Amino acid sequence: MRYQLRDEAGASRSVAYLLMGAGPFMLVTGVILPDHRSPASVVTFVLLTFLLCGAGALCRWRPERVPHVFWLIAPFFGIGMVSVLNLATRDASTGSQLFYLWPVLYAANFLSRVVNYLTIAMVSAGNAAVVFSILGPNVGLSDWASLTVAMMLTAVVVASLRGRNERLREVLETQAYADPLTGVANRRSFDGALARAVESAHRTGEPIALMTLDIDHFKKINDTWGHGVGDQALQLVADALRRVARGRDDVVGRLGGDEFVVLMRTDRMAARRAADEVRAAVSAIETLPGGPPGLSIGVAVLPDHAGTVIELGAASDAALYEAKEGGRGRTAMAHPPAPRHNVDQVPSATFTS
Incomplete structure (x- = not known):
């Protein structure tokens, strides 16, 4: 956004220190000296x-009580003051003109x-009003031009930094939240995205699907063709997943080894179609010496198969295990959870010995 504020906490501290410093300075220059x-x-x-000291204390220790727009107009308030x-x-x-540095540094930061x-334009205008009225046009012009150029250079340097x-x-954020080999989200990043998606699904009622998959016989690929080909296989599978998970809020992650996960804002049928698209995209890979790798895929959907983050992950893992047990190279859909009976509704004969 054109007028977006960066780092409101830092901005509030900057304004607070200005006001709490300006108060005593005003007392010294206006009363004592x-x-x-x-x-x-x-x-x-x-x-x-x-x-000023009270306003500075408010900005420092109770910034949430200050209207948000104040942080946007703070440099103009400083220029005026x-x-x-x-x-x-x-x-x-x-010395007095150097106080214009604060609004320039604040805006640049x-x-x-x-x-x-x-x-910069307001600083130049404010300084012109001061120096021309006090020093006169001849001396004032030199001071005004010098200060304006100095403030412009300061703003350029600070903004570039x-x-x-x-x-x-x-x-650094990319390195912290992305898998270094494939570029998809790492476990930490994906877990956070999944938790936020489940929270949003509970609030909106929209379904989300979790696809868990791994490469069949990945160890054999490494042992036969070397780890370089194994890494290439992981990268190609990640690329295929990114092409399928094309929704704005879809997330692809690598949990480690050859295990990947895909989070999609979709229902059961669309998730199953996405799994078929993934399988088709991977089967079209022609650059690996051993041919395209096989995939085992497990799919679970909230709220069809789970109600929490933990339950959704467990349901997707169970479906992946079922796909492997069924012979690998296939997709398995999670099963709906078993109905929970209230103890009062269980027939009394159940408790007889």
């Missing part, structure tokens, strides 16, 4: 100090490129 101050200005600066303070204190020094551009960090994080 000036040689001449009126009672009204003292009261104003003291009240503003408490207000710095500009007003500089104008009120008639301070156009380099947490907000989109569009907001970053707007922040953020982009690099995001790309690195994506690579």
